[in-house]
Amino acid sequence: MTSSTSPSRNPRVRVTDVELLSSAWYVLRRTTFDYQHADGHWTTEQRETYDRGNGATVLLYDADGGTVLLTRQFRYPVYVNDHPDGMFIETAAGLLDADDPETAIRREAEEETGVRIGSLEHVFDVYTSPGSVTERLHCYAAPYDPADRGTGGGLAEEGEDIEVLELPFPKALEMIGTGEIADAKTIMLLQWAALHGPFRPS
Known part of the structure; x- marks a missing residue:
């Protein structure tokens, strides 16, 4: 994983896996991460991100x-x-x-x-x-x-x-x-x- 796909600027977010789903046109990734909620408990989340550049x-x-x-x-x-x-x-x-x-x-x-x-x-x-x-x-x-x-x-x-x-x-x-x-x-x-x-x- 690169810094762009697994940043470490937020201690409440811990990226555990990044999966490349598609790169036919731009880049589609599915990321699994642990997230600490405001009350302190942690959950495991998944999000898909579409990276077409800035x-x-x-x-x-x-x-x-x-x-x-x-x-x-x-x-x-x-x-x-x-x-x-x-x-x-x-x-x-x-x-x-x-x-x-x-x-x-x-x-x-x-x-x-x-x-x-x-x-x-x-x-x-x-x-x-x-x-x-x-x-x-x-x-x-x-x-x-x-x-x-x-x-x-x-x-x-x-x-x-x-x-x-x-x-x-x-x-x-x-x-x-x-x-x-x-x-x-x-x-x-x-x-x-x-x-x-x-x-x-x-």
Whole structure:
């Protein structure tokens, strides 16, 4: 077991076994561990964790024009869980792979939206689904100039078919309420922009 699968930072947790279940796409493990409850007694627990690596995302905004730049692409997992057509609206994002978060999101933003990011602001980090997925998502915001936009659209060799959406910021917020935007990272970043970011009340 590696330190990533059997950490020792919490004395109330003792990992006893880690079983690899799948590594066909990402890594699925089943871990057995002893856990000490608040009243002092111990129980043996099992959890499955899905490790797809960490990621980064960015909210691209034009404060002067009052717009944000989002993407729309087909997401099969949401399609099979009652999303109307699987065409999901979200901020540009991707896995870190071997890069640091800032390098990764600059790469992903240019590939998906055609925007070459200049200044970049780190907003927060979040765990996207802590009950089963190990991913930590690094969230950023960055201004863009509509005149400097490239093509975007993603990488065809990776099967990406990404539509770039330039939306008035009030419309994007409204789409959270209507359910047209249902992506967690996108909702968090839009709400940050409204409360503390470039579109906060003056």
